[in-house]
Amino acid sequence: xxxxxxxxxxxLLYDAVVLVLIAAALAANAAVATARGRPxxxxxxxxxxxxxxxxxxxxxxxxxxxxxxxxxxHRARPTGYDKEGQLVPMLSSALMKAKMARDQQRRQAAxxxxxxxxxxxxxxxxxxxxxxxx
Numbered sequence: 001x002x003x004x005x006x007x008x009x010x011x012l013l014y015d016a017v018v019l020v021l022i023a024a025a026l027a028a029n030a031a032v033a034t035a036r037g038r039p040x041x042x043x044x045x046x047x048x049x050x051x052x053x054x055x056x057x058x059x060x061x062x063x064x065x066x067x068x069x070x071x072x073x074h075r076a077r078p079t080g081y082d083k084e085g086q087l088v089p090m091l092s093s094a095l096m097k098a099k100m101a102r103d104q105q106r107r108q109a110a111x112x113x114x115x116x117x118x119x120x121x122x123x124x125x126x127x128x129x130x131x132x133x134x
Contacts, residue, residue: 007073011061018057026050 029046064070078090091099 014060015058018054022050022054022057 026046030043033042033046064073079087080090082088
C-alpha cells in the first residue's frame with residue numbers, strides 16, 4: 001500500500017533533522033564565542049557557514065528536478081492559472097489544441113449568430129419604413 005506524498009515526507013524529515021543539528025551547532029558556537037569574548041563579526045561568520053552547510057546538505061532535493069524521477073517521487077501534477085485567475089491543472093499540448101479549436105468554433109458560431117440578428121433587425125427596420133412611406 002502506497003503512502004500519501006510518496007517519498008516527500010522522508011525528505012522533509014531529513015531536512016528537519018539537518019535544520020535542528022545545524023541550529024544546535026550554531027547556538028553552541030555562538031555560546032562559546034561570546035563566553036571567550038570573541039568579536040561579534042565572528043558570530044556572523046558562523047551564521048554564514050551554517051547557511052552554507054544547510055545549502056550543501058539540501059543537495060538530495062536535486063532529484064526532484066530530474067523530469068521522470070521527480071514526478072515519481074512526489075506525484076504532483078503541474079498547475080497553472082486560467083483567464084479568470086483560477087488554479088487549474090495544466091493541459092497537455094493535444095488538449096490545448098483541442099480547446100483552441102473548440103473556442104474558435106464557438107467564436108465563429110457567435111459571430112454568425114450576431115450577423116443573423118443584425119440581418120433580422122435590418123429586415124424588420126426596412127419593412128417598417130416601407131410600410132410607413134406607402
